[in-house]
Amino acid sequence: MTLLITVFAAVIAxxxxxxxxxKDEMKISTLCYLYWGASLMWFIDAVFEYAELRAEYFTPAAADMLNDTFLGFSAVALGLVIWLAVVLWKDPKGKWRNIATNH
Structure with a gap:
């Protein structure tokens, strides 16, 4: 589930x-790099897990799937937080600069 969730996030980004x-004003390329990197990491993890479990890999327990789902959404949320920090730091629209100079 983590791989699936991060691949969907990467495709959408x-x-x-x-x-x-x-122009990429909002630094969406950063979000793409984060999600594609996470997708690559989860893909490598899936390959190694499949090599270990073989056929059992395709029949996970419900609790494992739920944990993987939470982990996938957590990875997507963390990517959004990092992207938001980059956008606020770069200030592409000058909002923070305007606030600082007007007060």
Missing amino acids: TIFWYRAGA
């Missing part, structure tokens, strides 16, 4: 990045 064009 990539679509938004592609639609934004060359």
